[in-house]
Amino acid sequence: AAGVIQSPRHLIKEKRETATLKCYPIPRHDTVYWYQQGPGQDPQFLISFYEKMQSDKGSIPDRFSAQQFSDYHSELNMSSLELGDSALYFCASSPTGVLLSEAFFGQGTRLTVV
Amino acid sequence: AQKITQTQPGMFVQEKEAVTLDCTYDTSDPSYGLFWYKQPSSGEMIFLIYQGSYDQQNATEGRYSLNFQKARKSANLVISASQLGDSAMYFCAMRESMDSNYQLIWGAGTKLIIKP
Numbered sequence: 001a002a003g004v005i006q007s008p009r010h011l012i013k014e015k016r017e018t019a020t021l022k023c024y025p026i027p028r029h030d031t032v033y034w035y036q037q038g039p040g041q042d043p044q045f046l047i048s049f050y051e052k053m054q055s056d057k058g059s060i061p062d063r064f065s066a067q068q069f070s071d072y073h074s075e076l077n078m079s080s081l082e083l084g085d086s087a088l089y090f091c092a093s094s095p096t097g098v099l100l101s102e103a104f105f106g107q108g109t110r111l112t113v114v
Numbered sequence: 115a116q117k118i119t120q121t122q123p124g125m126f127v128q129e130k131e132a133v134t135l136d137c138t139y140d141t142s143d144p145s146y147g148l149f150w151y152k153q154p155s156s157g158e159m160i161f162l163i164y165q166g167s168y169d170q171q172n173a174t175e176g177r178y179s180l181n182f183q184k185a186r187k188s189a190n191l192v193i194s195a196s197q198l199g200d201s202a203m204y205f206c207a208m209r210e211s212m213d214s215n216y217q218l219i220w221g222a223g224t225k226l227i228i229k230p
Contacts, residue, residue, distance in 0.1 A: 045218070
């Protein structure tokens with residue numbers, strides 16, 4: 001079965017550079033969530049989209065932006081990268097309004113800022 | 115206040131033994147869902163099991179079962195006959211129906227190490 005696809009799997013950037021992470025949700029899932037997981041921490045919610053519109057915002061820095069496109073894939077754009085942005089970034093997708101459903105996670109993008 | 119509490123930062127368990135990972139939650143929402151995820155060292159987040167607040171029976175998925183005690187607000191994960199491959203971080207999470215975005219609220223996780 002198709003799963004959530006994230007690319008790239010690994011990314012190394014230097015401080016002050018920009019990075020773009022991509023997420024392709026499961027077909028017919030119209031809700032996408034982005035999470036950031038620092039080393040040894042639980043995932044922190046960044047932002048979510050429903051039907052290509054931002055639906056909720058968590059602890060996303062102003063240096064980050066995200067959008068969902070017409071094909072429902074989503075991109076997380078990160079600018080002026082800092083060492084503290086090094087983390088695992090997860091994308092998850094869900095069918096809308098289905099509480100009785102887990103969020104399906106991608107394999108994550110491991111970002112290292114040096 | 116913490117909405118999801120996992121009191122065991124780490125656990126060592128002998129292979130083939132059963133293991134219980136604790137999770138307590140706090141919500142005033144009558145309708146919610148509880149989830150357990152496994153995160154191996156490779157980093158991916160793997161869904162294990164789900165329990166709905168109105169489910170009468172405890173959820174089971176293969177070697178995983180969820181000991182749901184609603185009055186105590188606990189949702190412990192039980193892994194029977196543990197295997198070396200079960201070594202991983204385990205996260206308990208919750209979704210509340212009052213949250214229109216159905217965000218997952220996470221516990222801090224439990225690092226489980228299975229000893230041969």
